[in-house]
Amino acid sequence: MSTPILDILWIIPLLPLLGAATNGLFGKKWPNKIVNTVALSATGLSFAAALEAVREFFEQGQKLVHKEFFDWIVAGSFRAGFDLQMDQLTVIMVLVVTGVGFLIHIYSTGYMSHEGGYYRFFSYLNLFMFFMLILVLAANYVLLFVGWEGVGLASYLLIGFYFLKKSASDAGKKAFIVNRIGDFGFMLGMFLLFKTFGTLDFTELFAKAAPWSHESWGVFGTFTVACLLLFTGACGKSAQLPLYVWLPDAMEGPTPVSALIHAATMVTAGVYVVARSHILFTHSETALIVVGTVGCATAFFAATIGLVQTDIKKVLAYSTVSQLGYMFLGCGVGAFSAGIFHLMTHAFFKALLFLAAGSVIHAMGGEQNMLHMGGLSKKIKVTYWTMLIATLAIAGFPPLAGFFSKDAILGEAFQREGGWHSLYVVGLLTALLTSFYMFRLIFLTFHGKQRYDEHHVHVHESPWSMLGPLVILALLSIIGGWLAAPSFWGGEDHFTAFLAPVFGAGHAEGEAALSEAAAHSLELTLAIVAVAAAALGWATAFWLYLRQPGKPAEIAKSLKPIYNTLYNKYYVDEAYGAAIVKPLLAISTNVLWKVVDVAMIDGTVNGIATGATATGHVTRRTQSGNTRSYAVWVVVGALTILIIVFWPAIRALAGGAQ
Amino acid sequence: MVPTHYYLILSAILFGLGAVAFVFKRNIITIFMSIELMLNAVNLAFVAFSQAFGKVEGQVFVLFVIVVAAAEAAVGLGIIILIQRNRQSLNIEKVNLLKL
Amino acid sequence: MNPALLIFWVLAGLAVLGALSLVWQRHPIHSALSLIVVMVCLAGLYLLMGAEFVAMVQIIVYGGAIMVLFLFVIMLLNAGEEEHTDFSKLAKFAGLPLALALTASLAALAYKQDASVPTPTQAFIPGATRQISSMLFKEFVYPFELTSFLILVAIMGALVLAQREKK
Numbered sequence: 001m002s003t004p005i006l007d008i009l010w011i012i013p014l015l016p017l018l019g020a021a022t023n024g025l026f027g028k029k030w031p032n033k034i035v036n037t038v039a040l041s042a043t044g045l046s047f048a049a050a051l052e053a054v055r056e057f058f059e060q061g062q063k064l065v066h067k068e069f070f071d072w073i074v075a076g077s078f079r080a081g082f083d084l085q086m087d088q089l090t091v092i093m094v095l096v097v098t099g100v101g102f103l104i105h106i107y108s109t110g111y112m113s114h115e116g117g118y119y120r121f122f123s124y125l126n127l128f129m130f131f132m133l134i135l136v137l138a139a140n141y142v143l144l145f146v147g148w149e150g151v152g153l154a155s156y157l158l159i160g161f162y163f164l165k166k167s168a169s170d171a172g173k174k175a176f177i178v179n180r181i182g183d184f185g186f187m188l189g190m191f192l193l194f195k196t197f198g199t200l201d202f203t204e205l206f207a208k209a210a211p212w213s214h215e216s217w218g219v220f221g222t223f224t225v226a227c228l229l230l231f232t233g234a235c236g237k238s239a240q241l242p243l244y245v246w247l248p249d250a251m252e253g254p255t256p257v258s259a260l261i262h263a264a265t266m267v268t269a270g271v272y273v274v275a276r277s278h279i280l281f282t283h284s285e286t287a288l289i290v291v292g293t294v295g296c297a298t299a300f301f302a303a304t305i306g307l308v309q310t311d312i313k314k315v316l317a318y319s320t321v322s323q324l325g326y327m328f329l330g331c332g333v334g335a336f337s338a339g340i341f342h343l344m345t346h347a348f349f350k351a352l353l354f355l356a357a358g359s360v361i362h363a364m365g366g367e368q369n370m371l372h373m374g375g376l377s378k379k380i381k382v383t384y385w386t387m388l389i390a391t392l393a394i395a396g397f398p399p400l401a402g403f404f405s406k407d408a409i410l411g412e413a414f415q416r417e418g419g420w421h422s423l424y425v426v427g428l429l430t431a432l433l434t435s436f437y438m439f440r441l442i443f444l445t446f447h448g449k450q451r452y453d454e455h456h457v458h459v460h461e462s463p464w465s466m467l468g469p470l471v472i473l474a475l476l477s478i479i480g481g482w483l484a485a486p487s488f489w490g491g492e493d494h495f496t497a498f499l500a501p502v503f504g505a506g507h508a509e510g511e512a513a514l515s516e517a518a519a520h521s522l523e524l525t526l527a528i529v530a531v532a533a534a535a536l537g538w539a540t541a542f543w544l545y546l547r548q549p550g551k552p553a554e555i556a557k558s559l560k561p562i563y564n565t566l567y568n569k570y571y572v573d574e575a576y577g578a579a580i581v582k583p584l585l586a587i588s589t590n591v592l593w594k595v596v597d598v599a600m601i602d603g604t605v606n607g608i609a610t611g612a613t614a615t616g617h618v619t620r621r622t623q624s625g626n627t628r629s630y631a632v633w634v635v636v637g638a639l640t641i642l643i644i645v646f647w648p649a650i651r652a653l654a655g656g657a658q
Numbered sequence: 659m660v661p662t663h664y665y666l667i668l669s670a671i672l673f674g675l676g677a678v679a680f681v682f683k684r685n686i687i688t689i690f691m692s693i694e695l696m697l698n699a700v701n702l703a704f705v706a707f708s709q710a711f712g713k714v715e716g717q718v719f720v721l722f723v724i725v726v727a728a729a730e731a732a733v734g735l736g737i738i739i740l741i742q743r744n745r746q747s748l749n750i751e752k753v754n755l756l757k758l
Numbered sequence: 759m760n761p762a763l764l765i766f767w768v769l770a771g772l773a774v775l776g777a778l779s780l781v782w783q784r785h786p787i788h789s790a791l792s793l794i795v796v797m798v799c800l801a802g803l804y805l806l807m808g809a810e811f812v813a814m815v816q817i818i819v820y821g822g823a824i825m826v827l828f829l830f831v832i833m834l835l836n837a838g839e840e841e842h843t844d845f846s847k848l849a850k851f852a853g854l855p856l857a858l859a860l861t862a863s864l865a866a867l868a869y870k871q872d873a874s875v876p877t878p879t880q881a882f883i884p885g886a887t888r889q890i891s892s893m894l895f896k897e898f899v900y901p902f903e904l905t906s907f908l909i910l911v912a913i914m915g916a917l918v919l920a921q922r923e924k925k
């Protein structure tokens with residue numbers, strides 16, 4: 001059968017690249033309408049192409065599609081080409097990236113319409129789409145790394161979009177530098193994989209790796225080390241402990257950027273890599289445990305910080321870090337398809353949350369502090385209802401999307417034998433905290449008394465270019481979870497079945513064999529516990545912020561040290577500054593600059609020049625301008641040649657004379 | 659018959675004396691004459707070898723040397739006249755405009 | 759001692775004395791006359807070795823033309839006694855030792871190379887002049903013609919150099 005789009009799979013990333021180039025090179029003089037058209041058509045056509053490619057994929061029987069387009073690196077027996085592939089996992093990722101990306105592009109036309117540098121924004125946004133698509137379509141680690149680095153670059157450009165503001169440009173630099181640390185680990189992981197297996201192509205690598213023996217806990221063999229290194233990169237890109245510090249600062253960028261990059265797509269790249277490398281991870285028990293533990297710890301840690309933040313975007317930022325922790329928890333217990341499922345549903349409701357927050361900020365004329373909001377629910381109805389739907393989704397209330405995905409992860413975590421119950425408990429606790437702080441956000445922003453001055457702030461609803469995507473995403477948040485309804489609801493887990501060719505059966509390792517009825521009742525119990533936790537969170541927030549609005553301040557005062565620690569993000573940034581940044585700067589200034597660069601390198605170079613000058617001064621003496629000394633030099637020269645030519649005779653003479 | 663090396667040693671002594679005068683004298687014309695002395699010493703060596711080997715090429719070469727010396731003397735003395743005109747002195751140490 | 763050797767010692771001694779006089783004399787005219795003495799002695803030595811043609815050419819060209827030219831120039835330029843300037847330190851201190859070293863090394867080499875130089879079988883080469891002329895016009899005709907060209911160039915050069923400036 002003919003697969004026209006699958007044959008030119010590169011068209012999917014190419015269209016945004018063309019859009020970026022066009023807008024970047026020519027957009028400065030164009031009116032907003034033309035910039036819009038270029039950017040939206042680039043992304044829209046890319047989305048259409050992605051849909052068509054997926055349709056063809058299904059039509060040809062869901063077989064893995066691996067296309068090699070041109071040779072990029074050929075060195076000896078190593079080949080890394082511009083190869084793109086499509087399998088079930090790619091289908092999910094590419095649809096999420098292009099679909100949600102397209103919606104956010106539409107939103108941005110409304111949100112950024114009054115901002116300067118309009119063409120630059122869309123150029124960078126399209127550039128980001130290009131790199132992200134390269135990342136998800138890549139068929140080998142090298143090309144994936146190109147996309148990996150590229151999204152880091154786009155993130156830097158977009159976070160520092162308001163580059164005249166120092167905090168924004170600093171945040172951009174911070175993001176890039178912290179990511180770099182992760183990237184270093186990623187590269188080392190790639191090198192180790194190359195050294196061990198001789199190839200970095202996914203299909204080949206995984207085929208070679210599959211028959212190797214598993215490494216149990218505590219054994220630091222090849223798989224463990226490589227996976228831990230890859231996970232370091234994932235920690236950097238997906239903002240896990242300890243490399244999460246850039247994500248809250250990244251809120252300096254415009255809100256659509258936060259929605260697209262730091263909620264729906266870029267930060268999920270780390271989860272994607274772990275899921276894609278699942279064969280490698282399942283060979284190493286240590287790596288899986290580390291992934292799961294770090295994910296769970298990050299989820300809890302970030303949730304605690306989010307409890308007391310007052311900036312609406314910062315709350316959402318920490319929420320993102322927390323939810324990413326959930327995804328890694330899912331991968332860590334071996335439930336890769338559950339992790340990817342949560343990735344997909346999170347993309348929907350987190351993007352919706354950010355876009356709605358942007359709508360609120362737009363309505364409030366730029367105000368971001370929740371303490372200065374309140375009582376907006378009647379005034380900006382569409383924003384309120386879509387944001388409420390997203391909050392219900394993230395808190396995990398059925399039948400919205402978040403319930404199914406979070407439940408899948410927690411269920412798999414519970415079913416593992418051994419110490420995984422601790423992870424389940426922490427995960428459940430985090431779910432409670434998530435529900436609490438999200439509803440806190442809703443109540444502070446939309447309910448209660450009006451805490452702003454109406455004369456200064458004219459609250460108005462956003463244009464439909466912004467509201468349209470909100471509604472679509474709300475719809476997806478509602479129905480998105482129905483793909484993987486747990487069995488006791490009578491539905492099949494379509495999602496896991498769909499990803500089965502990639503991940504295998506998708507159940508956690510070491511799962512005890514439960515009978516079907518027992519499995520059903522366990523699922524039902526866990527679901528009820530999860531919903532109960534979410535409801536408890538909602539109730540606490542309701543009581544604290546609506547019934548007793550003065551209570552939170554009292555609690556904060558009485559628990560002042562704890563409150564301050566949480567409010568100041570556990571002072572992590574300050575700790576990094578003192579422990580890492582300051583010594584590094586000191587070494588750079590005093591050792592590398594003053595000693596190595598100035599004294600040694602400059603000294604050597606200048607020394608050579610001075611030496612040449614000095615030699616010149618000395619040899620200048622021969623050219624004295626005095627003819628008599630030249631005459632002497634002539635005689636000296638004659639004598640020298642004589643001695644050189646007649647050296648054996650001279651030696652004989654001397655020998656004979658003695 | 660005179661042994662050949664007598665001529666050669668004489669040639670060496672004359673050449674050396676020419677070199678001494680070349681270095682020591684300050685009058686340009688005298689220096690030039692010392693050069694002629696050195697050339698003559700070389701001529702003597704050539705003729706000595708020509709007699710020793712019994713071949714006549716040595717003497718042919720001497721003729722060429724004399725011709726070249728003549729041409730060189732002509733042009734050189736012309737230059738010396740010009741120097742005298744320009745520097746008003748025949749002291750070679752006065753010809754030092756290239757001195758730093 | 760055979761007469762040839764005697765004549766050699768006389769002529770050689772005179773030549774060396776003439777050269778020494780050239781070095782020592784203060785006035786260039788005396789140096790020129792000493793040089794003439796050296797040249798005549800050398801011509802005598804050439805005759806002793808049987809190179810008559812070379813001896814004649816030496817006297818006629820060297821003694822009769824070149825040295826006369828020198829004398830003319832000395833008289834034209836009114837060269838006086840030498841001044842005592844000493845701008846070159848190098849020449850003052852290193853000149854004499856080096857030149858003497860040159861002399862000594864050459865002399866020593868000449869003395870020691872005695873073995874490789876064959877003993878002359880005859881006192882002089884018979885028919886040397888005829889051989890020289892035939893060589894000049896057969897093997898060495900090209901350099902011979904070039905020397906005439908060289909002399910032409912030298913004449914032109916000397917003419918140009920010694921012109922009076924056009925007022």
